[in-house]
Amino acid sequence: MSYGKREGWWDSDALMDTLRLSTEDYSAILNELTRDKRTINPVECREHERMQFCSKRAVLQLKHADTHRPPYRVLPNDVSAGGASVLHGFFVSAGTPCDLALQQLDGKMLSTAGTVVRCRHIVAKVHELGISFSRRLDLSQLIQDQDAKVEAENEAEADLGQFSGDVLLIDEREEDRELFSFMAEELGATPHTVAQPDEARDVIANNSVDLVLVRLGLPDGGAAAVAGKLREWGHHGAVHAVSCASSSSDQDEDARLQAEALAQGCNGIVSAPLTRDRLADVFTGILHREYSGAGGGTTLYSRHWSNAKMRPLIKKFVTILDSRVRQLENLLAQEQLEEFQRACQQLGESSTSYGFDEIAQKLTELNAMVASNKPAEELRPQLAELAQLSASARLPSAGKR
Numbered sequence: 001m002s003y004g005k006r007e008g009w010w011d012s013d014a015l016m017d018t019l020r021l022s023t024e025d026y027s028a029i030l031n032e033l034t035r036d037k038r039t040i041n042p043v044e045c046r047e048h049e050r051m052q053f054c055s056k057r058a059v060l061q062l063k064h065a066d067t068h069r070p071p072y073r074v075l076p077n078d079v080s081a082g083g084a085s086v087l088h089g090f091f092v093s094a095g096t097p098c099d100l101a102l103q104q105l106d107g108k109m110l111s112t113a114g115t116v117v118r119c120r121h122i123v124a125k126v127h128e129l130g131i132s133f134s135r136r137l138d139l140s141q142l143i144q145d146q147d148a149k150v151e152a153e154n155e156a157e158a159d160l161g162q163f164s165g166d167v168l169l170i171d172e173r174e175e176d177r178e179l180f181s182f183m184a185e186e187l188g189a190t191p192h193t194v195a196q197p198d199e200a201r202d203v204i205a206n207n208s209v210d211l212v213l214v215r216l217g218l219p220d221g222g223a224a225a226v227a228g229k230l231r232e233w234g235h236h237g238a239v240h241a242v243s244c245a246s247s248s249s250d251q252d253e254d255a256r257l258q259a260e261a262l263a264q265g266c267n268g269i270v271s272a273p274l275t276r277d278r279l280a281d282v283f284t285g286i287l288h289r290e291y292s293g294a295g296g297g298t299t300l301y302s303r304h305w306s307n308a309k310m311r312p313l314i315k316k317f318v319t320i321l322d323s324r325v326r327q328l329e330n331l332l333a334q335e336q337l338e339e340f341q342r343a344c345q346q347l348g349e350s351s352t353s354y355g356f357d358e359i360a361q362k363l364t365e366l367n368a369m370v371a372s373n374k375p376a377e378e379l380r381p382q383l384a385e386l387a388q389l390s391a392s393a394r395l396p397s398a399g400k401r
Contacts, residue, residue: 010059010101018089162188165287302355
């Protein structure tokens with residue numbers, strides 16, 4: 001049977017999946033491939049710009065001369081007008097003709113002929129195939145218009161809410177302080193900036209500062225010396241050093257300064273230059289975030305949602321959360337308090353891991369009440385509050401990010 005010569009060949013009942021990768025493994029491999037691309041020499045760049053094209057349906061038909069094989073389900077990596085990169089479970093020789101079907105924005109499949117031009121081993125059974133198309137593709141059928149994509153991402157960021165809290169940057173460079181203030185305000189935080197460490201004392205005394213960022217290479221001891229002073233001045237929040245290596249020759253000195261800063265009480269290192277995304281990553285987990293919920297009620301979102309790798313796990317957790325609470329209700333109804341306490345502890349740890357701190361706090365309170373031998377009658381109102389919190393756990397608007 002010739003699978004690649006009939007319309008709809010990509011819907012074959014004999015479709016083979018040689019990878020069977022989990023969402024987490026697929027995401028990790030794509031991230032690694034993206035890092036690899038950043039090291040490509042500009043001279044070696046391709047004729048057509050490659051665009052990321054993942055989590056879409058893709059089917060590959062290899063057209064060997066001696067036999068006709070069933071089509072394979074493959075996982076796309078990126079696509080351009082002239083070719084694509086996909087993940088496949090077998091080695092394929094360069095020069096092998098093929099057909100590739102990709103899912104369009106409207107859900108229909110777009111099929112094009114091509115040739116495998118390279119195959120490289122990634123990890124385990126995963127291989128990356130580079131495919132050159134025999135005709136130029138119109139990418140508007142496959143990838144969302146960039147302006148519309150940016151607008152959707154901005155809407156999704158609005159859904160995630162604004163940070164609230166005071167943040168301080170200690171940096172002698174005026175332009176860096178001005179840029180930091182702009183980005184921090186845009187994210188919802190209240191920024192403070194000073195040029196010299198001693199100026200930070202008044203800021204600490206007069207404000208409840210949640211986070212201090214210190215440039216690693218400041219004179220007179222840098223971030224390591226400043227971290228100790230901040231604690232003496234009464235700062236109990238986080239302190240992060242901002243790395244300042246600008247060339248490979250600076251990296252050894254930068255690494256030494258980083259180690260000193262961490263040893264003297266800095267909680268982490270932020271890579272320079274500071275960008276809005278990097279600030280948002282640092283703010284997450286340190287600053288409070290006000291979320292916008294529909295219907296005027298309390299709506300809970302994971303504080304880890306900005307981490308793309310965590311999203312599949314968070315989605316699964318939200319899906320099963322209701323059943324886990326019902327399990328607690330059943331255990332309490334049967335007064336199996338030992339099992340109830342164990343289940344509270346397990347769900348509390350999961351809630352913390354997936355970024356639902358309010359739910360984790362309520363579970364901690366329940367756990368403490370059981371440990372104090374509180375009767376079931378006193379536990380039930382607290383469990384009802386937990387059920388309300390769990391019911392308010394949400395994911396940001398579908399399709400926006």
